[in-house]
């Protein structure tokens with residue numbers, strides 16, 4: 001008999017071996033890099049943005065199974081979404097897909113690194129396109145206080 005935890009574990013291993021949306025977008029509109037030195041996770045996310053929508057997203061780099069799985073899930077969630085909807089993506093949107101809501105604190109950075117990179121990329125992109133600086137501060141706080 002396999003429990004939910006086993007099923008999620010299999011999904012995570014599978015994603016880490018065959019990550020979704022892995023690679024680079026050469027003519028990206030924005031790219032961002034960050035790392036999690038505690039574990040050695042290090043990823044870049046490239047975004048293609050048209051008409052206020054994420055039309056393509058890819059990530060590359062290296063990371064542990066949780067980092068790779070969460071990056072895969074996040075890129076799947078993000079692709080095709082409007083920038084407003086991308087801003088509303090929360091950590092549990094990613095964690096719940098993989099049964100990681102109760103992940104221990106030391107691994108949460110592995111799981112949320114990609115979301116931090118995505119929010120930072122969006123912040124960088126909007127920084128060049130937004131007039132409203134209050135909006136910008138909020139976005140910056142979101143990226144900084146994710147974990």
Ligand SMILES: [Zn+2]
Pocket residue numbers: 036039040041063064065066067109110111
């Ligand atoms: Zn990790």
